[in-house]
Amino acid sequence: MIKLWRLTRAPFVALDGQGALLNGARYAPAGVPVVSLASEAGLAVLVALRYLPRDLQGIPDDFVLGWTEVDAVPERVPDPDEDTIRAFVGEWLASQRSILAAVRSRVLPEADVVLFNPAHPAAAAVPPLITRAFDFAECLHTPPMLARYREQP
Numbered sequence: 691m692i693k694l695w696r697l698t699r700a701p702f703v704a705l706d707g708q709g710a711l712l713n714g715a716r717y718a719p720a721g722v723p724v725v726s727l728a729s730e731a732g733l734a735v736l737v738a739l740r741y742l743p744r745d746l747q748g749i750p751d752d753f754v755l756g757w758t759e760v761d762a763v764p765e766r767v768p769d770p771d772e773d774t775i776r777a778f779v780g781e782w783l784a785s786q787r788s789i790l791a792a793v794r795s796r797v798l799p800e801a802d803v804v805l806f807n808p809a810h811p812a813a814a815a816v817p818p819l820i821t822r823a824f825d826f827a828e829c830l831h832t833p834p835m836l837a838r839y840r841e842q843p
Contacts, residue, residue: 691759694760694804696727697755707725717779717805719779719783722780726805730798730801754819758817765782765790778791790804
């Protein structure tokens with residue numbers, strides 16, 4: 691079993707790939723359902739932060755951090771460049787030879803972005819995300835000790 695993480699807005703927790711189908715995905719061809727998950731909770735947060743405004747003003751307050759477990763070993767995606775990754779993932783999705791594929795994260799190379807194929811025959815057996823509320827302001831607040839360090843010469 692592999693535990694996989696996702697930080698998303700509450701209305702989009704379904705592991706159906708509709709977001710990628712409608713809006714595209716970084717590693718998949720346009721118009722194809724796929725779900726991007728992370729091998730680590732921290733990576734899920736870092737990836738989400740890349741797509742948010744730097745000042746975090748006006749972001750929706752309905753984000754949730756969720757996880758699920760999948761009984762599969764991800765297929766490793768070769769990653770010399772993004773075009774190769776996208777071509778491999780397109781072929782992988784179409785072939786349905788496995789339910790998961792892992793791409794080394796560009797944000798945190800020690801972890802993986804794990805792609806989930808919702809069209810795979812085993813996808814229906816994957817449990818939905820177990821979620822908890824996630825607050826970016828709480829996560830990124832400046833600790834009091836940091837202010838003290840900034841005051842020192």
